[in-house]
Amino acid sequence: MTAVEETSETAEQARFRAEAHAWLEANAPRRRHDSSEFKRRVAATSAEDEQAHVAASKAWQRRLFDAGFAGVSVPREYSGRGDSPALDRVWRQEVVRYEIDIGVFSVALGMVLPTILAHGTEDQKRRFIPPMLRGDELWCQLFSEPGAGSDLAGLTTRAERDGDEWVVNGQKVWNSFAHFADWGILLARTDWDVPKHRGITYFLVDMRSAGVEPRPLRQITGVAHFNETFLTDVRIPADQVVGDVNGGWGVAQTTLMNERALIGGASPLGFHDYVELARHHGRTTDPEIRQALAATYTRYQILRWLGQRAQAAAKAGRPLGPESSVAKLVISDHSARNGDLALAIEGAAGMLAGRDAFEDGFWQQQFLGQWGVRIGGGTEQVQRNILGERVLGLPPEPRPDKTEPFRSVPKNA
Ligand SMILES: Cc1cc2nc3c(=O)[nH]c(=O)nc-3n(C[C@H](O)[C@H](O)[C@H](O)COP(=O)(O)OP(=O)(O)OC[C@H]3O[C@@H](n4cnc5c(N)ncnc54)[C@H](O)[C@@H]3O)c2cc1C
Secondary structure, three states: OOOOOOOOOOHHHHHHHHHHHHHHHHHOOEOOOOOHHHHHHHOOOOHHHHHHHHHHHHHHHHHHHHOOOOOOOOOHHHOOOOOOHHHHHHHHHHHOOEOOOOHHHHHHHHHHHHHHHHHOOHHHHHHHHHHHHHOOOOEEEEOOEOOEOOOHHHOOOEEEEEOOEEEEEEEEEOOOOOOOOOEEEEEEEOOOOOEHHHOEEEEEEEOOOOOEEEEEEOOOOOOOOEEEEEEEEEEEEHHHEEOOOOEHHHHHHHHHHHHHHHHHOOOOOOHHHHHHHHHHOOOOOOHHHHHHHHHHHHHHHHHHHHHHHHHHHHHOOOOOOOHHHHHHHHHHHHHHHHHHHHHHHHHHHHHOOHHHOHHHHHHHHHHHHHHHHHHOOOOHHHHHHHHHHHHOOOOOOOOHHHOOEHHHOOOOO
């Protein structure tokens, strides 16, 4: 029995787990908790390293596709395996134990794919899902704007209809992988005379279209993971609208809920990585470090149980709801504490950076990267608002802009 195997597993799940396990053992290196090589790759900050990382991710996605493990629960007519979401979970439990880094596909597979499956036309499903699964096309998310992040529905990028096309103008920001992406999911305002949530449309945009200009932004970690993206007279064919015109807010909810769940389950690190770090630095007998390691172990267990709770909801046919906000919030806290712990373990050596630091600064990046995890996909404060209002039934924030036509809502200049 593998470490992650559930005792209540069905015969079908056990059979699939054995099949996935056998393929992974034969084809991929196991993730070792003392594996510096893997961490060095993840910590790479040069443009060449980033290109190499994307190329390696594409190659891995292709191998998974050829072996029949890409899109385990995606219907066969869209090139998936056509199995149940339960088998998809089994796959994710198994694959995480190997050094397969397909993180650049997280937007495509974790957010765009479920949105197109839920709201796309038949043509959109057939056109866009197979190349994602094959690793041929990378996707990015063009939602946030300089004046619209937490208040995403306040976005001002505009799309105007011109014959069979829409013409888009505006600016997006914090767009992960946009500089490598082939396609983007885009929210733009298509009606200014209705309240803000009701005048937004959801588009699929070819990132090679004239007028799309992503400019990479280098983060505090040294990695240029995301971009600001300028959109000038970008023409999008009308059949690349997902859902109804002005119905984009509802479609975006599917993307955002999947994004929170994705971030909630994203970290490649496990408890044993921190134990190994403490061993390497000779800190396993330090009582404060031991105490912090015990707390880390406890948080990993809590996260595991939260994951099981979400799985139980999915099994019972309930859509993802506030569970994703709880998971996102717990992951934020976990990420902050683990970042702090890593540098506490390193002690004075924690002040080093880049190639001078242990494992090329991977742990310093975990520390600095904690704010990305805590902000991306909805900040901690916003998740608390969602939980307060939707779970605890607390009075909602006063929001007069919810009912006024967007055109007359006061905005920053
Ligand atoms: C690593 C990373 C990757 C990202 N990738 C993408 C991407 O690929 N595509 C994309 O479109 N976006 C992306 N984002 C953007 C992300 O969704 C936004 O940063 C996030 O929604 C917060 O918006 P903001 O940065 O504009 O902050 P703001 O909304 O301006 O918030 C500033 C501060 O005010 C607080 N605040 C705001 N409103 C409230 C409120 N109502 N109640 C209490 N406090 C409040 C916030 O919690 C925060 O502390 C990414 C962000 C990060 C960090």
